[in-house]
Amino acid sequence: MSISTHNTVDNICFQIAQLDAIGQQKVFERIEKLKIEKMEPEKNGSAFRISDLRGVGAEIWQDEDVNEYIRKERDSWD
Numbered sequence: 001m002s003i004s005t006h007n008t009v010d011n012i013c014f015q016i017a018q019l020d021a022i023g024q025q026k027v028f029e030r031i032e033k034l035k036i037e038k039m040e041p042e043k044n045g046s047a048f049r050i051s052d053l054r055g056v057g058a059e060i061w062q063d064e065d066v067n068e069y070i071r072k073e074r075d076s077w078d
Contacts, residue, residue, distance in 0.1 A: 036052060
């Protein structure tokens, strides 16, 4: 990594650190999306493994109680 690139990365990291938690999460999600888009296709022809998506969207469920959610869903079947 060149000095210029290193300084740019440091500057970006500094700016990210200034964001609130929601802003940081949005940046991380965009970086993850870029990472997935840049991945080379596997030998089997798929662009990525489904396991590469682990954790994407996790913030949506972070305050959700799993057991309560399942109970509500099951109750709605009746």
